[in-house]
Amino acid sequence: LGKQIGQGAYAVVRIGLHKPTNQKVAMKIYKKYKLEEPNRRKSVKREIKLMEKMKHQHIIQLFEIIDTNKYVILIMEYVGGGSLHGYLKAQPKRRVEEYDAKRIFRQLVEGIRYCHSRCITHRDIKLE
Template identity: 40%
Template sequence: MSQPDSSRRAKSIGHYILGKTIGEGTFGKVKLGTHILTSERVAVKILEKERIVEVADVERVAREVHILKLIRHPHIVQLYEIIETRRQLYLIMEYASGGELFDYIVAKGRVPEPEACRFFHQIIAGLEKVHAMNIVHRDLKPENLLLDEHNNIKIVDFGLSNVFRQGQLLKTACGSPCYAAPEMIAGHSYVPHLCDMWSCGVILFALVCGYLPFEDQNTSALYKKILAAEYKTPKFISEAAPVTSPHPSISRSR
């Protein structure tokens, strides 16, 4: 016996059949989608309009969509299509089947330096494109770096990003504390692209070491370590690696 039409509609949007949930966000879920005709797999970010009520949230979503529309680069996740219904906003996006770089680091323990170098080069290449368009990400971390089927980096989650003018300083502190630049956590104005570069340095450390350079359960103590640049390079790192004693393990940022 066939299912009611309403049930079939609930499992598809536009030309895509919706599958399993592959992620959770502030405003909804991310589901795996499959194009009905081509069988191409996509990530469908479903934003529930009833959750986007505060002015700041509306601005955040609008800014993220605007930025994703602008950027086209091999190492930045692509936005293919936007479908709007009365209750939801569907962002049809490129699907990165390899999952988060975070999980890759955890599974490996630490990433061999030649491979870490390749990842880092791809992150910088994507970020260079972002900064060339006067856009700052402000939430770079392994959880926001996905891997495609060929283990290539895809930068995602531009929810905290912003557009800046040449020479403009920003003041808003955002992102994950473990990856935040000293000037940001100190409450000072900061050069937009430099805060992203600091986060990249922390990511590189996490890649080659398997743990974070700055970590503490107490946020105040964590900030003091970052401001004092209090970290050490393990002995197993080669002199060629531009990073700097063993720490328990990399953990999901707060």
Template identity: 35%
Template structure:
């Protein structure tokens, strides 16, 4: 839906606060619902800077996030569309991302904690694959910590896509340091089978 945006607010419903993340065409801001006071994360996407490929990724991201409803995937509450911006209203974690969380522990995480979080990530990925959704940008920075709840959630589906079992994907995307070898080589790849190196990053940092 197209809604009027007021200065410092989105449709008069959310007060925008500080920026908590940045990307090429988007920023993530902390926001608060003006009536309930609930804090949320708002991904603000500048549509005027998007080319056709980026617009396609944006539609894929929204579609995949609407489809994937799982306790270990960040929930998309609402999508607000304006002529120049798209706002994705999402639930907010209280512990930052996994990279920062692990970095705050000088001696790494306790084995039981690392095992519990690792299990939750695998459950989220497996659920996505059951729905024929592949994330394609799995990394520590895209895992959000909900510290009070003792859980982690997968976020940022900007490179996600639907796949057909048995058919390989061609698009080389994601974060270079975490990409599978076949993606780095520019080969076609079996989406669910391409192993991200972020798995090894968790093992090293913990």
């Protein structure tokens, strides 16, 4: 396991390495004791079910699910470079060139359009 790159209400995300391919992956690690409450467990199961259906260049891909006694681990595509929020903060005066803004916006819209075409609404889109 590598460094932690994210944290949510129920899980942490760490960088991992898929040894057979030497490919970096993101590992979303849920501690099972945090999923004891039925609504949380239902929410995570729904997330997994939706991610398994998603195959789009602008949506993180789920590769594998590992279920142990203590953890549920989602092995996902790793996309380096940080968050959009971090990218914007690093820009002079927190502004991006029009070309870059259009490119980013187009990628976001294409990903959202793909979700909507499958009757999926994200409900939590943010720069982080």
